[in-house]
Amino acid sequence: xxxxxxxxxxxxxxxxxxxxxxxxxxxxxxxxxxxxxxxxxxxxxxxxxxxxxxxxxxxxxxxxxxxxxxxxxxxxxxxxxxxxxxxxxxxxxxxxxxxxxxxxxxxxxxxxxxxxxxxxxxxxxxxxxxxxxxxxxxxxxxxxxxxxxxxxxxxxxxxxxxxxxxxxxxxxxxxxxxxxxxxxxxxxxxxxxxxxxxxxxxxxxxxxxxxxxxxxxxxxxxxxxxxxxxxxxxxxxxxxxxxxxxxxxxxxxxxxxxxxxxxxxxxxxxxxxxxxxxxxxxxxxxxxxxxxxxxxxxxxxxxxxxxxxxxxxxxxxxxxxxxxxxxxxxxxxxxxxxxxxxxxxxxxxxxxxxxxxxxxxxxxxxxxxxxxxxxxxxxxx
Numbered sequence: 001x002x003x004x005x006x007x008x009x010x011x012x013x014x015x016x017x018x019x020x021x022x023x024x025x026x027x028x029x030x031x032x033x034x035x036x037x038x039x040x041x042x043x044x045x046x047x048x049x050x051x052x053x054x055x056x057x058x059x060x061x062x063x064x065x066x067x068x069x070x071x072x073x074x075x076x077x078x079x080x081x082x083x084x085x086x087x088x089x090x091x092x093x094x095x096x097x098x099x100x101x102x103x104x105x106x107x108x109x110x111x112x113x114x115x116x117x118x119x120x121x122x123x124x125x126x127x128x129x130x131x132x133x134x135x136x137x138x139x140x141x142x143x144x145x146x147x148x149x150x151x152x153x154x155x156x157x158x159x160x161x162x163x164x165x166x167x168x169x170x171x172x173x174x175x176x177x178x179x180x181x182x183x184x185x186x187x188x189x190x191x192x193x194x195x196x197x198x199x200x201x202x203x204x205x206x207x208x209x210x211x212x213x214x215x216x217x218x219x220x221x222x223x224x225x226x227x228x229x230x231x232x233x234x235x236x237x238x239x240x241x242x243x244x245x246x247x248x249x250x251x252x253x254x255x256x257x258x259x260x261x262x263x264x265x266x267x268x269x270x271x272x273x274x275x276x277x278x279x280x281x282x283x284x285x286x287x288x289x290x291x292x293x294x295x296x297x298x299x300x301x302x303x304x305x306x307x308x309x310x311x312x313x314x315x316x317x318x319x320x321x322x323x324x325x326x327x328x329x330x331x332x333x334x335x336x337x338x339x340x341x342x343x344x345x346x347x348x349x350x351x352x353x354x355x356x357x358x359x360x361x362x363x364x365x366x367x368x369x370x371x372x373x374x375x376x377x378x379x380x381x
Contacts, residue, residue, distance in 0.1 A: 012043035012044045012046075012047040013027075013043040015043075015047060016043050016046055016047060019080050020075075020080070022078045022080055023071075023074040023075050023077065023078035024074065024078075025075070032065075032066040032067040032070065033065065033066075033067045033070040033071040033074055034065065034066075034071070035063050035065050035071065036063060036065065037063045038061065038062055038063060038064065039057075039060075039062035039063070041057075041062060042057045042063050045057050045062075049276075050276070051275055051276055052276040052277045052280065054277070055277030055281070055346050055350070058342060058346050059281075059339050059343050060339070061338075061339075061342065068345070068346070068349045069319070069322075069349040069350075069352045069353050069356070070353075071353075072349065072350050072353035072354075073356045075353075076353060076354065076357035076359050077357050119335065120198075120201050122332065122335075122336075123174070125324065125325065125328035125331065125332060126321045126322075126324035126328060127174075128144050128145040128147075128148040128149075129145055130145075130148055130149065130152060130176035130177075130179065130180060131173065131174035131175070131176045131205070132148040132151065132152070132173070132177075133173055133174070133232060134173075134231050134232035134262060134317075134362075135151065135232075135262075135310055135311075135313050135314040135362040136148045136150065136151050136313055136316070136317040136320070137150040137151040137154055137310060137313055138150070138313050138317075144317070144320040144321075147313070147316070147317065147320075148176075149180075152176070152177060152180040152181075153180075153184075154364070155177065155229060155231065155260055155262065156180070156181055156184065156185060158258075158260055158306070158364070158378050158379070159227045159229060159260050160227075160258060160377050160378060161181055161184075161185040161227060162185065162187065163186040164187070164226075165185070165187040165188070165226045165227050166187065166189070166190065166225050166226055166227070167181055167187055167188070167189045167190070167226075167227045167228070167229060168189075168190050168192070168223075168225040168228045168229070168252060169190070169192070169229050169230075169231075170192050170218050170221075170228065170229070170230040170233055171193060171218070171230055171232065171233025171236070172192060172193045172198075172202060173193070173198060173202070173231070173232065174201050174202050174205060175191060175201070175202030175203075175205045175206045175211070175213070177189075177229060177231055178191050178202070178206055178209075178211045178213075179206045179209060182206070182209040182210055182211050183209065186210075187210070187227075188210045188211070189209075189210065189211040189212075190211075190212055190213075190214065190223070191211065191212070191214070192213075192214050192215075192218060192221060193213060193214075193215065194215060194216070194217060196215065199213045199215055218233075218237075218245065219241075219244060219245075219248055221248060221252050222252075223252065224251075224252055224253070224254050225252055225253065225254065225257065226254050226256075226257045226258075227257055227258055227259075227260075228249055228252060228253050228258075228259045228260070229259070229260045229261075229262070230249075230259075230260070230261050230262065230263075231260075231262040232262060232263070232264075234261060234262075234289065235263060235264050235283070235286050235287070235288055236285070236286050237287075237289075238285070238287050239287055239289065239293055242289065242293060242294065242296075242297035243297045245297070246297050246298045246301050246302065247301065250301045250302065250369060253369060255369060255372050255374075256372060256374050257368070257369065258366065258367070258368055258377050259302070259366075259367040259368070260364060260365065260366055261363070261364070261365040261367065262362070262364045262365075263294075263362070263363055263365075264314075264360055264363075265288060265289055265290065265294070265311075265360065265361045265363045266288040266289070266290050266359070266361070267358075267360075267361070269290040269292045269293055274286050274288065275350075277346075278347070278350075278351075281343055281347070294365075298367065301369070301370060302367040302368065302369060302370055303368045303369070303370050303374075304365060304366075304367060305366040305367060305368055305376055305377055305379060306365065306366040306379035307363060307364075307365050308364040308365075308366075308379070309361050309362065309363055310362050310363075310364060311355055311358070311360065311361035311362045312355065312356075313362065314351075314352075314362045315352050315355040318348050318349070318351050318352035318355070319348075319352050321348055322345070322348040322349060325345075325348065329341060366378075366379060
């Protein structure tokens, strides 16, 4: 590997060190959150490409950090990322996101092909038995499996699930919520998912239960349901489609029904895409909504019965996934190389950092149709 200093590297190194000093992070220092540089080219890459450069150089092995999650949390707390600003590529992507519908029907399947259609076995090595790829609920437990059962139980109780209900699960993942609801309450479930790999796995996982899975875009749903849930899917809808999304749910929800939306959320309104590194390597074209974007999009359609923030539980969920991933790596390394391991490590730990720094949240919203006079369903628990 050519790790020789590049032209102007002293200047790049000086700027990066000053930024890291604000977060009390040292280069080659003794603390577990300090960065250890193996290749001097990292300074130039981070200087010009910001967060994208930071993630890509970690994937290449140009630097390491014993407590990567804590290092990134400190950067976010100190707002170093804001002072560093954005590069021209990121600004151009933001402009494109504002001009074009990055989550149109034709573009929506891109994230499924890039991420959700990866080898199911990869995910099953670090997820819980119900295959939940969303925030757990760590009340009175440190166990991931129990935390995910807690989350599923909380969702079903907020929906007031009954045996005569027909639940629509928008973006049904690997069928965990559908399976839990059908097994526990005896209800019927329809899951909608554009990921072929997830859908085929779900059909096997839920075999023998009153559940069916359909491969269609949420905008094409036409039936009506007494209960609707959407868990970890709204992040792929995009701000240009939020109103269409809520109009679709409104059309499909029976007058006395309940809708539960479980989504990651951000503190500030922006119209760009996700972090550039996350957009390029993990979730292309995804966008995290703000409170203002959600509330404006559901106005005149729904009553907001409850808005529950379980964001701190996502930090614990991601760290549990990371520990499981490391434990499973010996079984995975025949199919994935070292760069993939570093990519997945950076993905899980950088996301944990955003929740730990309270930059991102995880919201559960309970909604009912406006003007029906429906009694208030269960709220927070």
